[in-house]
Amino acid sequence: MNLTKDIQTKFSKLKINSWCELSLMLPHSYEDLTLKNTIDMGKAQLIDASVESVFRSPNTIQITFYAHNLGHTINGVLFRPKPYMMHQFKVGERDYFYGVIDCKVGNCSMSMPRKISTIGSITPKYKSTLRSDVMLRLVQNNLTLELLKSEGLKEEVAQEILKLHFPTTMINLKELDKKSIDALKYLELFIYMKLLASKRRYFEPLVRVDATYDDWTSSLPFKLTKEQMLTIKDIKNDFAKDVASKRMIVGDVGSGKTMVILASAYMMRKSYSILMAPTTLLANQLFEEAQKYLPNMTTILVTNKTKKIDLSEYDFIIGTHALLYRELPSAGLVMVDEQHRFGTQQRNMLEKLVSSKEKKPHFLQFSATPIPRTQAMIETAHIDVSLITTTPFKKDITSEVIHKNDFSELLERIKKEIAKNNQVLLVYPLVEQSEVLEYQSIDEARGYWEKNFDDVYVTHGKDKHKEEVLLEFREKGSLLIATTVVEVGISLPRLSTVVIVGAERLGLSTLHQLRGRVSRTGLKGYCYLYTNQSSSDRLDEFVKTTSGFDIANLDLKFRKSGDLLRGSSQSGSQFKWIDLALDEDVVRAVKKDLI
Structure with missing residues (x-):
């Protein structure tokens, strides 16, 4: 892509590298600079007016206009005017002025009127690191269908995007139609995937x-x-x-x-x-x-x-x-x-x-x-x-959300599992007591379990001997108290039950990893999510789902595509338009077009 030095400088200030990226930088609003013969109350509009009088006070300039297109006298007011504004209004001159018009009991006023030189169009207003008029000229003088197509963007998407930069009617950016939104989703993903592809190197x-x-x-x-x-x-x-x-x-x-x-x-x-x-x-x-x-x-x-x-x-x-x-x-x-x-x-x-x-x-x-x-x-x-996405054998794991009043029943189930020579894992959110968290820590809870059960083992992330503890537990233990350190790693063939305390604090994929520790050899498994919350849609959805890939989609739905490609080129990137939980068809279309 051959860019002039001037455009390269502007791209650099905008932190972009392509015309497609420029086209994704939408206007934040539009000005309707077409002449109308009726007043649109409370909205900015253009008047073709003669200046009848100008009165200056220390903090204002008051102007009386006669608006020919409206057949009406309008009082203009400029608050805290800058020096250059003084010269815009000369008695007897006829020009075009723009501002918000309001009428009360037959008196109409225009706040902050300004002189307009080009009329007859709907003009986009941009907010960027460039001055708004510079940004407007960059877009209006350069952005074309040919340029977007030359970067690989398909024509129907490019045309839809250009309508947002070169509108023929007023556009409400808060209520874009489906066609425009689909085009923006496609464009956003197209730019991102193209960038990823360019980072791929071949050896x-x-x-x-x-x-x-x-x-x-x-x-x-x-x-x-x-x-x-x-x-x-x-x-x-x-x-x-x-x-x-x-x-x-x-x-x-x-x-x-x-x-x-x-x-x-x-x-x-x-x-x-x-x-x-x-x-x-x-x-x-x-x-x-x-x-x-x-x-x-x-x-x-x-x-x-x-x-x-x-x-x-x-x-x-x-x-x-x-x-x-x-x-x-x-x-x-x-x-x-x-x-x-x-x-x-x-x-x-x-x-x-x-x-x-x-x-x-x-x-x-x-x-x-x-x-x-x-x-x-x-x-x-x-x-x-x-x-x-499939496993060699189907795991039989019952998942359940439990609360404080279920504790005695949970205790009975734990005793039954240990009596069958199965093992139980209790996952606590913290090692030490916390002022902020309303759940027990390992240090607070271990005394109860060690007093009431034999062969209790304890480990956590900072434990230098955690690998030895896990190995010993695998051979001899009944009950393991740990933090999420056991999420990945050792296979525990006799582990049938996991209890996760403060489950709502963990991501769904972490919960799924912890649940995956049990029933590794076909044992009947149990996963209990202990929470003090009276209800949680996330946890209710989780217990109904066993596939990790469905869990990942759920996670995406609940966190709205937040930290999408961790460890990839845009760590923690957040898409503005595309929703990966819902827009699989868009992703498929972009992938197909980029191959």
Whole structure:
């Protein structure tokens, strides 16, 4: 896009980079500079008038006009006039003036009249970092259908947007018609997705692999789900391309992402695969699964405690962030599990460690936080996305909102579960007592549970020994008291019940992650949301829904698309026009047009 220096400067002041972005900067109001022969009470309008008299006092200028178009005398008043205003009104001269007209008992007045040089049109008024007249000229002299089309915007959208900048009738911006709103939604998303796509960079892969996986999947003691298979096929196709792939695999809790990780390592078995997990526990679990289902591959677990050894002797290297401080072989595949638990810098560091000049490894990120379908479609502009929305077996979890008067009944249920050798998790909002919060903290509550139950374990985010506590609880515990530290991580096969205290304080996706801790092996599960609120639509909707992807859409609905693409190019961005909870068809249309 060739811009003159003057326009580049203006774009820079407006913090925009394209004509499409300029077109999204709508007027904040319009002035009707057409002549009418009736008074529109209380509204600004144009008069064709002769100045009959001018009276100056210290704080006002009072002018008597004769408005020819209205056949009426009008008294104009300027309050606290600036010096230049004095020269606008000369007795005997006929000109066009603009201001708000009001009439009382036959006397009409115009407040703050001003002289107008161009008439006969409806003129937009802009509020921006540019002066309003400069902004108006920028739009009126430059914004055209051809320019918007040259940036890829489709004609019908561009025409609809231009009507808002070049109106032929007055427009009420608070009551735009559906056509205009749809065009604005499309334009807003088009600009955003185009920006994301421009950030995507392509590199040559360190290795291209035309892999097969049928022999491996058929050797498994269970059948993979259709979506697991489709995701593995996506990855197989990625590995065969001549660009290093970047793909995010988003799967609900218990959807079987581990098998996709193992399938990916299997397909890359002739080169190295590296997997980074956020905790030692998780890395250890993945290592155990790899040993079980990839018996013909040499696998190693790397943590802070692992001795310095030559990692190039292993096909599949699994570790924590300790991997970032080791000498790693140039790997064909890098994977990051629970990617949101690592900073962008850490993820990039791992990729760089195994890259070779301009060549990069294939890069897979796994996330157990389901995202709305609309967001997944948007993300595909800068990274490929696979969604695993089903689970290998249907979990049987009963979810219920409970209150103070349900406590004795809850206690009975907890005792029953422990009697069956099942485990119970109690999640408290805080570790220590708070003046502000009306719920007990772990410190306040633990005494009661430790007195009334055996084998009670306690941990939280600041606990240096939390991994050891969780491991010991898994083997010996009955009741675990914790904060949301257990949201992601260790598998607890005997956990059947979770009680979340102050549930209304947590996001729906966090509640879903916590609920996903129970019933991992087909046990009958229970999730109790304890709240002091008499009613909560959010929690009532949550207990009716079991799919993480439906929860993500609910979350979106309740928080109105707030922090949309966390960790992406516009952290915490808020769309003004598009509502991702409702406008899936718009997202689909923009995605289709951008491909």
